[in-house]
Amino acid sequence: MAKPVVFVLDPYHEDAVALLQSTEWVDLVLPSDPRRASWHRDADGVILRSETRLTADDFAAAAKLRIVVKQGVGVDNIDLDAARRAGVAVHNTPALNSEAVAEFSLALAFSLARRVAEVDRRVRAGEAVRRSETLGLSLFRKTVGVVGMGNIGRVAARKWIGACEASVVGYDPVAPADAWSDLPHRRVATLPELLEVSDVVTLHVPLLPSTRGMIGAKELAAMKDNAILVNAARGGVVDEKALLEELKKGRLWGAVLDAMEVEPPTLEAYGDGLLAMDNVIMTPHIGASTRENQSNSGIAVVKTLLAVLEGKADVPGKLV
Ligand SMILES: O=C(O)[C@H](O)COP(=O)(O)O
Secondary structure (H helix, E strand, C coil), rough: CCEEEEECCCCCCCHHHHHCCCCCEEEECCCHHHHHHHHHHHCCCCEECCCCCCCCHHHHHCCCCEEEECCCCCCCCEHHHHHHHCCEEEEECCCCCCHHHHHHHHHHHHHCCCCHHHHHHHHHCCCCHHHHHHCCCCCCEEEEEECCCCCHHHHHHHHHHHHCCCEEEEEECCCCCCCCCCCCCCEEECCCHHHHHEEEEEEECCCCCCCCCCEEEHHHHHHCCCCCECCCHHHHHHHHHHHHHHHCCCCCEEEEEECCCCCCCCCHCCCCHHCCCCCCCEEECCCCCCHHHHHHHHHHHHHHHHHHHCCCCCCEEECC
């Protein structure tokens, strides 16, 4: 019998690739292989991250495809309805990325609060930066509003409490009533209630029709003076034009974005806008990108894929 053909569509950690390479019963095609171009024709299974999009056309064309596994949690790059129609199973690896993404969201907030990127730029440009001109913002015992009370938001909340003795406010219209029952926090029923009190607003929601543009002009205007916005979730959640307009008023402390509409962020897209602002930090969607996480998550993805191809029942992370 022919071996199932597995395509790795986006770059994966070497540990995950090694596990696939040592699995003799699959035929493996890596992203650098010229055969990648023919994945629609040949793939029984594919693994990807958030770089490749899988559209309805892809699913319609992928004649043999049985299983797609997405590393991490967000699946906005995959047309799940089309997968369902085509009878293709889609899995992700929820929770595994949480520590890395949450850690990075705090790192971004601290960097902005203490103006690390801005001052580093000035030092490198040869400026003798005076300490008296670089006062930062302390985050100790401030109020942190966590939008999205899922796995990542939960870990972020725990870290804020541990690192800063933060008062955490959570907002999530779909999380179960007992979410975070083990964490000290105040849950609010509406986003305005969270925005009104938060010194840091940190976004940990998936990109869905209901969350697209959820932070727009009205929400930004409702944030406290000197508040920080952290988006390590998905670009479409924040209205970037409205953010730029609000930042130009100089009322907010600033914004840190690891997710944006144009990824990776370019000078062409943002050079005259958000990247012209000293109080913006932009990083190219690297929240999940630690050595440890990429190895662990990548291996989990491969194990999920192999289990489905072997016909095992109840393989975790099944979305479709
Ligand atoms: O969806 C996720 O969990 C994160 O955004 C990570 O995506 P990535 O694997 O493309 O970094």
